[in-house]
Amino acid sequence: MPQLALDGVLRRRADAGPLVLVAGTGHARSIVAANAAAREAGLRVGQRLSAAQALLAQFEALPYQPERVDQWHRFLAAVAYRYSAEVSLLPHAIVLEVSRSLNLFGSWPRLESLLRADLDALGFRHRISAAPTPHAAHVLAGVADGQAVLTDEQLRHALQRIPLAQSRLPAAAAEALPGMGIRTLGQLLALPRDGLRRRFGAELLLALDRLTGAAPAGLEAYRPPDRFDLRIELTHEVEAIGALVFPLRRMTSDLSAYLAGRDGGVQRFTLQLEHREGHTEVKVGLLAPEREAGMLFELARARLEQVQLPQPVIAMRLLARDLPAFVPAGRDLFDERPANALPIEQLRERLRARLGDRAVHQLGSTTDPRPELAQKVTAHDDGWQEPSPRPTWLFERPIPLRGAAPRILAGPERLETGWWDGGEVCRDYYVVETAQGQRGWAFCAPGERDGWMLHGWFA
Structure with a gap:
């Protein structure tokens, strides 16, 4: 990097x-x-x-700001964690053990292209190389972009021509060796080890062994933290919400990439709009974990657009502490929905963000078999339920079904209940189709086929 x-x-x-x-x-x-x-x-x-x-x-x-460099360094390591369970940090570099990842992602060129696509989308320039050891990959990436040295024999050949100035060896040795006529790694590796130890100590030999794979890499594994915290200082004071859209899109894209690296999702996060005095909080909550960048951005923007700024904004912060596991929604093999159709989960979240949490409801069932009492509005955190086999559009009370006799599609389903509270009913329910092609849920007296009463419509 x-x-x-x-x-x-x-x-x-x-x-x-x-x-x-x-x-x-x-x-x-x-x-x-x-x-x-x-x-x-x-x-x-x-x-x-x-x-x-x-x-x-x-x-x-x-x-x-060195602290910002460290922040981006660790952020990109978390993104790279998507491609390997073994990620480590080197100065201005990230190394991944990818031999086992190739079983999942395919050949090295394909994995390399995926890494490049992620880094390009995030806006970070990079050089990528592959080698049998992490330190060798680090050295090769510093010399040229795109090198792939996949065997020990290829590595020995590739190291021969590396200038000592680009070898990442201990500084004292790299500065002194050219004065002795040693200018490449090939020349250095050909020298007697005992002489190098006496002249430069064990540090140089250990660095060479780690480079060639004769000694363990000695790297500490990186693990992404269980929270996401990103702060952006704005270039000027912002008084209009519309001017916050660009940094918001970048922040939610970063959150999405971070979640993909952890193979997780986010269920709630907070936007903090910092002012010279205090800050304004914008809370974004979802009914189920999500991580798709476009959806996170749309939900956050919808919440943000409802805010009245008390003061100009000088910085933005996105904080997510609730990062549960993410389970992608199931899709049919032969999905006939239009290409731009939204899954019900994303449509639900967008409606909640635009209209408010209390404007969108979900229905649950009760233990009462009477249709008018069989459903209730449930709390948002009860989980989204599959639609009832009965129509979701039920009338407050049945109404006469006028016109020609309907065509019966299914039924009867007899309901005889309510004797315990004085609301006793005895009805035969049918799924019917009217002369206009509407599908309804209607009943009549047991054993009869006239006097139809309509109780609801199917979508």
Whole structure:
């Protein structure tokens, strides 16, 4: 990940002119990263900020923040966790053990393309290489992008031509060896080990053994935390909700990628809109865990659009502590729904976000067999239930079914109940079709086929 700090800034902006990151204090401040527009204008890494200002009058200079680099580093490791259960962190790099992952994702080129697609979508530049050891993959990725060295023999050959300056060996040895005429890893590996130990100590030999696989990698496994916490500082004070849509989309996309890496979902999360004094909270709750980026964005935006800002917003924070397991919704093999049709779960959540939690209800059954008393509105957290075999549109009281006699499709179903509370009924119910083609639920007296009373409609 060659530009973590700069990418972490640029991905939050819809567009950016010349921009640099600077480190140091006072007149000693210098450029540590520059975007393409700044480089085209002649600014370069290592240049003093005062010299850059003399060269270019208008450009944006932001402080380099090491803690943000660490934040993005760990975030991308959590995303990579989607492809391997063994993920580790190296300086500005992430290494994955993928030999077992190939059984799931297929060949290395396919897995590589999936990784690149994820990183491109998230807005992070990258170089990817594969090798039999993590340290060798790290070295190869620093030399060139896209190298795939998949056997020990290929690795020995590939290491021969690596310059010591790009070998990631201990700094003292990498600086001293060129003065001895040793400029490549191939030349170094050919030297007697005893002489290297006496001259440079065991640290250099251990680094070489880890590089070639003669010693364990010595890396600590990374595990994604059980919470998601992302904060974005805005470039200026925002007074309109519409201006928060772009950073919100980026934040929900990051949340989705993080959840995919954990193979989990989110059931509730909080948006905090920070002001110079205090903050405004926007809570987003779902009836079931979800992780699809578009849906998370739409739900969060619908909640956000209902907020009245008391003060301008200077930063946004997305916090999710409830990250349960995610079970994808089942789909039929021959699904005949239109391509843009929403599953019922997503439609339900969008309606709740737009109309309010109390505007959308679900029906549950009671123990009373009488149709008018057999259903009730249930709490939202009772779980979504399958539709009743009876029509969901039941009238408050039956009405006469006028017109020609209906065509009977199913029935009768006799209901004889209510004797215990004075509301005794005895009816034969049928599924019928009217002359206009409507499907209804109607009854008549037991053993009769006239005097139809309509009690509900089927969809």
